[in-house]
Amino acid sequence: MSEQKVSRLGPWVERPFPPLLPEIVPFWEGLRRHEFRLVKCRRCGACYYPYTVCVRHADIPDFDEMEWAPTSGRGTVFAHLTVHKVVDPAFQPDLPYVLALIELDEGPLFATRIVDCDPQDVRIGRRAAVKYHDVPGQDRTLPFFVLQD
Ligand SMILES: [Zn+2]
Numbered sequence: 001m002s003e004q005k006v007s008r009l010g011p012w013v014e015r016p017f018p019p020l021l022p023e024i025v026p027f028w029e030g031l032r033r034h035e036f037r038l039v040k041c042r043r044c045g046a047c048y049y050p051y052t053v054c055v056r057h058a059d060i061p062d063f064d065e066m067e068w069a070p071t072s073g074r075g076t077v078f079a080h081l082t083v084h085k086v087v088d089p090a091f092q093p094d095l096p097y098v099l100a101l102i103e104l105d106e107g108p109l110f111a112t113r114i115v116d117c118d119p120q121d122v123r124i125g126r127r128a129a130v131k132y133h134d135v136p137g138q139d140r141t142l143p144f145f146v147l148q149d
Pocket of ligand 1: 041042043044045046054055056057
Protein backbone atom coordinates (compact mmCIF):
# COMPACT_ATOMS: atom_id res chain seq x y z
CA MET A 1 0.00 0.00 0.00
CA SER A 2 1.43 3.36 -1.00
CA GLU A 3 1.88 6.19 1.44
CA GLN A 4 -1.03 8.63 1.46
CA LYS A 5 0.15 11.92 0.02
CA VAL A 6 -1.37 15.10 1.46
CA SER A 7 -0.84 18.39 -0.35
CA ARG A 8 0.59 21.33 1.55
CA LEU A 9 -1.13 24.69 1.35
CA GLY A 10 0.66 28.01 1.78
CA PRO A 11 -0.57 30.96 3.83
CA TRP A 12 -2.64 32.18 0.86
CA VAL A 13 -5.42 29.84 2.00
CA GLU A 14 -6.03 31.91 5.12
CA ARG A 15 -6.31 35.22 3.30
CA PRO A 16 -9.76 36.82 3.41
CA PHE A 17 -11.81 36.01 0.37
CA PRO A 18 -13.26 38.70 -1.85
CA PRO A 19 -17.01 39.30 -1.47
CA LEU A 20 -19.19 36.84 -3.36
CA LEU A 21 -21.63 37.79 -6.07
CA PRO A 22 -25.14 37.07 -4.76
CA GLU A 23 -25.93 34.58 -7.54
CA ILE A 24 -23.02 32.30 -6.54
CA VAL A 25 -23.67 32.38 -2.75
CA PRO A 26 -25.75 29.12 -2.76
CA PHE A 27 -22.80 27.27 -4.29
CA TRP A 28 -20.50 28.34 -1.44
CA GLU A 29 -23.20 27.68 1.19
CA GLY A 30 -23.41 24.13 -0.18
CA LEU A 31 -19.66 23.67 0.12
CA ARG A 32 -19.84 24.62 3.82
CA ARG A 33 -22.25 21.68 4.23
CA HIS A 34 -19.95 19.49 2.13
CA GLU A 35 -22.52 19.46 -0.63
CA PHE A 36 -21.45 20.03 -4.25
CA ARG A 37 -24.25 22.05 -5.85
CA LEU A 38 -24.80 22.88 -9.49
CA VAL A 39 -27.55 25.01 -10.92
CA LYS A 40 -30.17 22.72 -12.42
CA CYS A 41 -32.93 23.32 -14.96
CA ARG A 42 -36.34 22.42 -13.50
CA ARG A 43 -37.64 21.57 -17.00
CA CYS A 44 -35.03 19.10 -18.22
CA GLY A 45 -32.59 18.53 -15.35
CA ALA A 46 -29.55 19.85 -17.23
CA CYS A 47 -26.86 21.14 -14.86
CA TYR A 48 -24.70 24.23 -15.20
CA TYR A 49 -21.88 26.03 -13.45
CA PRO A 50 -21.67 28.89 -12.85
CA TYR A 51 -25.18 30.28 -12.55
CA THR A 52 -26.99 30.68 -15.84
CA VAL A 53 -30.20 29.74 -17.63
CA CYS A 54 -30.78 26.51 -19.58
CA VAL A 55 -29.99 26.71 -23.29
CA ARG A 56 -31.74 23.47 -24.29
CA HIS A 57 -35.14 24.99 -25.02
CA ALA A 58 -36.47 27.10 -27.88
CA ASP A 59 -37.93 29.49 -25.33
CA ILE A 60 -35.09 30.12 -22.90
CA PRO A 61 -36.29 29.56 -19.31
CA ASP A 62 -35.81 32.44 -16.92
CA PHE A 63 -33.83 32.30 -13.69
CA ASP A 64 -36.93 31.26 -11.73
CA GLU A 65 -36.74 27.90 -13.51
CA MET A 66 -33.18 27.25 -12.39
CA GLU A 67 -32.32 25.96 -8.92
CA TRP A 68 -29.18 24.99 -7.01
CA ALA A 69 -29.22 21.24 -6.36
CA PRO A 70 -26.79 18.77 -4.75
CA THR A 71 -24.83 16.68 -7.27
CA SER A 72 -22.29 13.86 -7.19
CA GLY A 73 -19.14 15.97 -6.93
CA ARG A 74 -17.52 13.46 -9.29
CA GLY A 75 -16.14 13.63 -12.78
CA THR A 76 -13.16 12.97 -15.03
CA VAL A 77 -10.03 14.99 -15.66
CA PHE A 78 -10.65 17.01 -18.83
CA ALA A 79 -7.42 19.03 -18.83
CA HIS A 80 -4.63 19.70 -16.37
CA LEU A 81 -1.34 21.50 -15.86
CA THR A 82 1.28 21.46 -13.14
CA VAL A 83 2.45 24.73 -11.61
CA HIS A 84 6.18 24.71 -10.77
CA LYS A 85 6.85 28.41 -10.15
CA VAL A 86 4.82 31.15 -8.51
CA VAL A 87 5.22 34.91 -8.22
CA ASP A 88 3.35 35.17 -4.90
CA PRO A 89 5.45 33.58 -2.09
CA ALA A 90 2.24 32.63 -0.25
CA PHE A 91 1.84 29.82 -2.82
CA GLN A 92 5.45 28.57 -2.56
CA PRO A 93 4.73 25.75 -0.03
CA ASP A 94 2.17 24.27 -2.44
CA LEU A 95 4.64 23.62 -5.27
CA PRO A 96 4.31 21.72 -7.43
CA TYR A 97 0.52 21.75 -7.66
CA VAL A 98 -2.02 20.70 -10.27
CA LEU A 99 -4.67 22.95 -11.79
CA ALA A 100 -7.38 21.10 -13.67
CA LEU A 101 -10.66 21.23 -15.47
CA ILE A 102 -12.93 18.43 -14.26
CA GLU A 103 -15.73 17.32 -16.58
CA LEU A 104 -18.40 16.71 -13.96
CA ASP A 105 -20.66 13.67 -14.34
CA GLU A 106 -23.57 16.12 -14.66
CA GLY A 107 -21.89 17.86 -17.62
CA PRO A 108 -20.28 21.17 -16.68
CA LEU A 109 -16.55 21.79 -16.62
CA PHE A 110 -15.23 22.85 -13.23
CA ALA A 111 -11.88 24.58 -12.66
CA THR A 112 -10.13 23.38 -9.52
CA ARG A 113 -6.95 22.01 -8.04
CA ILE A 114 -6.21 18.27 -7.83
CA VAL A 115 -4.59 17.60 -4.45
CA ASP A 116 -3.06 14.73 -2.46
CA CYS A 117 -1.34 13.09 -5.41
CA ASP A 118 1.90 13.03 -7.34
CA PRO A 119 1.32 15.49 -10.24
CA GLN A 120 2.74 12.87 -12.61
CA ASP A 121 -0.19 10.58 -11.79
CA VAL A 122 -2.76 13.04 -13.16
CA ARG A 123 -4.00 12.01 -16.61
CA ILE A 124 -6.82 13.13 -18.86
CA GLY A 125 -9.74 10.77 -18.35
CA ARG A 126 -8.90 9.75 -14.77
CA ARG A 127 -11.77 9.77 -12.31
CA ALA A 128 -11.79 12.45 -9.63
CA ALA A 129 -14.04 13.48 -6.76
CA VAL A 130 -14.42 16.61 -4.70
CA LYS A 131 -12.47 16.95 -1.45
CA TYR A 132 -13.83 19.65 0.80
CA HIS A 133 -11.20 21.80 2.47
CA ASP A 134 -12.57 23.78 5.41
CA VAL A 135 -10.40 26.88 5.67
CA PRO A 136 -9.22 27.35 9.27
CA GLY A 137 -10.65 30.44 10.91
CA GLN A 138 -12.96 31.25 8.02
CA ASP A 139 -16.52 30.46 7.13
CA ARG A 140 -15.36 29.12 3.79
CA THR A 141 -14.79 25.69 2.26
CA LEU A 142 -12.72 25.15 -0.88
CA PRO A 143 -13.69 22.51 -3.45
CA PHE A 144 -10.47 20.70 -4.33
CA PHE A 145 -10.52 17.37 -6.17
CA VAL A 146 -8.67 14.08 -5.59
CA LEU A 147 -8.00 11.20 -7.99
CA GLN A 148 -10.31 8.22 -7.54
CA ASP A 149 -8.75 5.31 -9.44
ZN1 LIG B 1 -33.50 22.73 -19.48
